Amino acid sequence: MRRTVPGKMRSIAVSLSKGGVGKTTTAVNLAAGLVRSGRSVLLVDMDTQGQVAKMLGVQPQCGMAEVINNEVRLDEAVVEARPGLWLLPGGRTLAGLKRVIDRKEYGGERTISETLAPLDDCYDYAIVDTAPGWDVLTVNALFYAQEVVAPVALEVMSLQGLVEFEHSLQAIQRYHKDLRLRYVVPTFLDRRVRKSDNMLRQLQSHYGDLVCAPIRYNVRLSEAPGFGQTVFEYAPASPGAEDYLALTERILHDEQP
Ligand SMILES: Nc1ncnc2c1ncn2[C@@H]1O[C@H](COP(=O)(O)OP(=O)(O)O)[C@@H](O)[C@H]1O
Numbered sequence: 001m002r003r004t005v006p007g008k009m010r011s012i013a014v015s016l017s018k019g020g021v022g023k024t025t026t027a028v029n030l031a032a033g034l035v036r037s038g039r040s041v042l043l044v045d046m047d048t049q050g051q052v053a054k055m056l057g058v059q060p061q062c063g064m065a066e067v068i069n070n071e072v073r074l075d076e077a078v079v080e081a082r083p084g085l086w087l088l089p090g091g092r093t094l095a096g097l098k099r100v101i102d103r104k105e106y107g108g109e110r111t112i113s114e115t116l117a118p119l120d121d122c123y124d125y126a127i128v129d130t131a132p133g134w135d136v137l138t139v140n141a142l143f144y145a146q147e148v149v150a151p152v153a154l155e156v157m158s159l160q161g162l163v164e165f166e167h168s169l170q171a172i173q174r175y176h177k178d179l180r181l182r183y184v185v186p187t188f189l190d191r192r193v194r195k196s197d198n199m200l201r202q203l204q205s206h207y208g209d210l211v212c213a214p215i216r217y218n219v220r221l222s223e224a225p226g227f228g229q230t231v232f233e234y235a236p237a238s239p240g241a242e243d244y245l246a247l248t249e250r251i252l253h254d255e256q257p
């Protein structure tokens, strides 16, 4: 048990079908932010690119796919990337896992939930980073999660992408009632670009209170992964660190007593 707060573990998927919107950046820095606040976090990478481990400067030997294929035990695959921050890596081997899940006749969508069940309530948070697109791994991540954080890039017109993503979520909610889109995180805010502010207002008018304070465009956020560091380690005084801290606080605020 690595719990530090009472109550149930919160499981949060960081997801949106569109790529390059800041999902992985959000998953990693949100996880790091929660750890800074004394929470224990399991960070799960569901992307074949294995970006999460790289961003944390970790070179994993195995991950989710090897666990499901019974090549390693779950506790062998979960590595402590930072004190209190535990990583279950993704990576290329997930491609094979997709085929394994696809071949299952029944219950394939719950493969990840079943695999991770022994870790339920071992951590304060499980944060799941998902790949772009919509595949069996993302569906699995959403069957596992209870809350969804959807990052939406303000630099492109991606409101439509969010509306479509919500429809896909609704299909899952029919079978998994506890799932809800809880946070919309505007990313790549650039005040110099008028479109950026317009998009933010549009998001707020459609999604109201779900919309969190935006994450500004900040080059430090894109540099940090090259050093295998979170933004709090690489540039703790940067706007990127400030914005991810604010997002962390918003999410902490909703913890059940
Ligand atoms: N707020 C931001 N400001 C500047 N660059 C960012 C920001 N958020 C993410 N990036 C960079 O943009 C790229 C895409 O982000 P990423 O988190 O990988 O998106 P996704 O996981 O949705 O594909 C990465 O190179 C990342 O470092």
Ligand SMILES: [Mg+2]
Pocket (backbone or CB within 6 Å): 023, 024, 025, 047, 051, 130, 131, 132
């Ligand atoms: Mg990503």
